[in-house]
Amino acid sequence: MTIYGSLANPVNKLIIPVVALGSLTLPTPSQLDLDTGSAGMIIDAQDVFPPDMVGTNGFVFPPGQNTLSYHGIVVTNVQATKGYDGSAETDYGNIGFATVKFGGRGELTTNVMPVLFVYKSLDGNGQPLQFPYQGVFGINSSSNPALAAGATSSTSLNICSLQSITANGCDFVSVLRYLNYSAGVNAGFSLGNATLDPNCAITSAMTGCTLQPALTVGLSVADEQTYTSVPLSCSKGPTASDLGVTACNANIRGFTISDSDSGESFKTPILFDSGTPIMKFSVPPDGDISAVVNSRQYGNGDAGRLPVHL
Template identity: 30%
Template sequence: MEKSYLKTRHKIFVLLVVSLFAASCKKDPQIKPGPNNTDPANYATLGLYEQMNNTGARRIFIACSKLGDIATKNYGLVFDTGSTGMTIDATDIIPGSMITSNGFQFSGDSTVVSGITITSQKAVISYGGIDGAISEYGNLAYAKVTIGDGHGNITTPRIPFFLYYKVINLSTGAQLAAHSADVFGVGPGVSATSRSIGSPLSYFSLNSDITSGFRLAKFNSTNFLSSVTYTSDLLYIGLTTKDLNSSGFIMHPLGYNPFTGYSPNIPSSITYNGKTISGTILFDTGTPLTHIIEDPSATDNSAPLPTNSTVSITTGQGFTYQYTTTSDFNLTQVENPSYSKDNRTVFSIDFFLTNEYLLDYANHRIGLKNN
């Protein structure tokens, strides 16, 4: 039976922009297999793509250049620390004759198309909240996935993901364009869609001196342009001893949820306008524009902080961060969770412009570092 799940975050740009990346002729793969020595390299280092649309929303994309045996059109999937699992549209990947508005057409429990196994397990992923919502309709699938492109790429083992056949705007009932909601969710735990689905980056087989996880260098604010812009050396797959122990990250142990597994939400104190509240923070590359502070005592349902407001946080493990709102960066909205239906404060992609982020899948920890 088809089930509907509300995804674990509600601050999502309703239409995720699809971007196509032409494969580069440059052959400079940044793949660095870790040698078995006292100072190993990360398993792989990849660049990501940055873009800003005409509303000022910033996005970070990872190229997907092959799915199963199919060379894709280098689809740009939103690189998302706020969700878990990959979702991708089936259009132009499997034969169009198999895709209908009611689902994939095949018989039996599963079928294999060009190295992609599509199961009969159906689900609906719902994104959105107070500002609108969308739903993706699809099935659990399995395949090897090549991430990256001509600048450098790496192929995962056969992994589970969500292959969808349509995405609907719930406010209007309109079907959105193909590949408009492709997401590469790298958060901890498992997807609410299926406990079979985890982060694509968690499935690599690594040497004993490399720990399962990834770290992000700070994003390049000057590369958020109207056209997608490649930025090298942003994503480091596989964590070294130096990453974990001597690079300045403050580690935060993750809580466990019996349904979705380990949670990326970090207990913190949050101060704004001279007022300090307790809460949890999600550091979310998938939120493209505005930080959201959830304050149960807020008198307005939702209100923006004025320009030049100062916000600071201190996590339970002692990581501190402060920013000032401007007209272009660190836009911040204060909401009452009784209105938003979400208790988590969400820090948007702007946080990653001045800070580094690390996720240790093996030991269930998030590392944060000022830079």
């Protein structure tokens, strides 16, 4: 599958185009942050819907309606927020459902899946945020909540569907879980070398950018045997509406991190996060150190290989 790599903006990104939702072919592809550090898809609603349907204050629902339909896209009246660990960003939107066609050449189309259609993004001070990209395409093995105002995350897995969605929101999982895979092919991906191009500007036209065949979707047993496997801590959704999906903590435990200045080392879980442009070590109050490692830190502007079996 073809994606872009950009080094031209304030944050360095791998970018995956979304070319259609439902039966709607977008006038220009929406360029989404390909994020191995989160699960689920958010997209700028104003790039999808006409201004009489949505604005900076949200969607407009006719009296008595709790859903909107537009070219095979269903938007519910459940407003929710989605945040990201290590970031003060909060995205506000409505939970909706659609098929999603994605890739630089529109190579793949999902089954109907949940999408957070975002109408505003705010920083930690409540100020509007603007990004060069139009959303986030989360593909890691975990689940991430889309929470309604005042709701708190539940310990039980409730994957978003029209049947399971509640007033409190629901849980998003990887976009890649909504594809059909051939017999003998597991739901997962491998991220190969992708050059981060300083001349590639993140715009709807991706001016100066070259598509790169860096993302492989679907892994055979033979593919997986070329890598070292690490078991993850997983939990399974309780109902048929949860697709029988197992959501797994994406932090890989047991890594040894060495500090070349002090000569000290410690063991810690790490998260390979293509959506975070810096390397961070986060120490919670309880002293249990966790790390968020951006793959671009390794190897002259190239993103390293990252195989994941969902």
